[in-house]
Amino acid sequence: MKLEQAAKQLEAIGNPTRLKLYRTLVRAGEAGRPVGYLQDTLGIAASTLSHHLHRLILSGLVTQERQATTLICRANYPIMRDLIGFLADECCADAACSATESDAAA
Amino acid sequence: MKLEQAAKQLEAIGNPTRLKLYRTLVRAGEAGRPVGYLQDTLGIAASTLSHHLHRLILSGLVTQERQATTLICRANYPIMRDLIGFLADECCADAACSATESDAAA
DNA sequence: ATCCTATTTCGATCATTGTCGAAATAGGTG
DNA sequence: CACCTATTTCGACAATGATCGAAATAGGAT
Numbered sequence: 591m592k593l594e595q596a597a598k599q600l601e602a603i604g605n606p607t608r609l610k611l612y613r614t615l616v617r618a619g620e621a622g623r624p625v626g627y628l629q630d631t632l633g634i635a636a637s638t639l640s641h642h643l644h645r646l647i648l649s650g651l652v653t654q655e656r657q658a659t660t661l662i663c664r665a666n667y668p669i670m671r672d673l674i675g676f677l678a679d680e681c682c683a684d685a686a687c688s689a690t691e692s693d694a695a696a
Numbered sequence: 697m698k699l700e701q702a703a704k705q706l707e708a709i710g711n712p713t714r715l716k717l718y719r720t721l722v723r724a725g726e727a728g729r730p731v732g733y734l735q736d737t738l739g740i741a742a743s744t745l746s747h748h749l750h751r752l753i754l755s756g757l758v759t760q761e762r763q764a765t766t767l768i769c770r771a772n773y774p775i776m777r778d779l780i781g782f783l784a785d786e787c788c789a790d791a792a793c794s795a796t797e798s799d800a801a802a
Numbered sequence: 803a804t805c806c807t808a809t810t811t812c813g814a815t816c817a818t819t820g821t822c823g824a825a826a827t828a829g830g831t832g
Numbered sequence: 833c834a835c836c837t838a839t840t841t842c843g844a845c846a847a848t849g850a851t852c853g854a855a856a857t858a859g860g861a862t
Contacts, residue, residue, distance in 0.1 A: 626809080637811080765829050
């Protein structure tokens with residue numbers, strides 16, 4: 591994955607509103623969620639939601655599919671996996687990333 | 697991990713310059729890199745670098761240690777691991793994240 | 803055609819960010 | 833102390849971002 595693209599995706603979920611939004615979609619699974627549902631859940635203006643959604647879509651992390659008048663939004667899991675993979679690769683590229691100790695206490 | 701904190705860390709590496717910076721530090725391992733080295737590597741103004749560095753430090757992803765007149769910067773691997781863990785957890789929280797197929801072809 | 807719901811686009815406003823150069827500070831060395 | 837290098841802070845500027853309400857569009861239903 592290109593660094594520029596990774597940065598774009600990280601920035602996309604690097605905003606609390608969008609991260610909440612994205613998390614909701616990720617948890618929704620393949621069923622996805624309609625935009626209206628997301629609006630009710632997040633409690634923000636429709637135009638604001640549309641704006642954030644647009645950015646998530648531009649980054650590739652979210653896709654949309656029309657079902658009559660409602661738009662279903664879905665997390666793009668392969669993209670998510672690639673992004674996590676990028677971070678993990680960078681983490682362990684040349685250096686020692688002692689990922690064995692998973693305790694936060696350290 | 698709190699969502700707000702995760703968003704902050706994601707935003708920190710959600711900028712191409714900072715992601716390059718962070719990657720450099722991650723690859724440098726525990727040895728870290730002095731600020732001056734980073735400046736030469738990235739080719740940006742010292743004040744700009746300092747600004748980005750500050751944001752990485754605020755997010756917790758990077759630490760600094762003084763060695764005489766030079767400041768050594770290091771990636772904070774545990775934080776990185778927590779962040780990746782957060783993303784992975786969200787990914788597979790309630791839904792099916794078919795992470796078994798790691799091919800990008802899907 | 804008319805109307806209704808769902809969603810986006812437009813236009814505006816205010817806050818934040820990225821960038822730089824110049825000046826200030828931190829920590830030594832002669 | 834005077835000086836030197838390393839780094840940050842200050843002040844400024846243009847660009848981008850977050851947010852909203854109002855108006856426009858998309859896709860059906862009566």
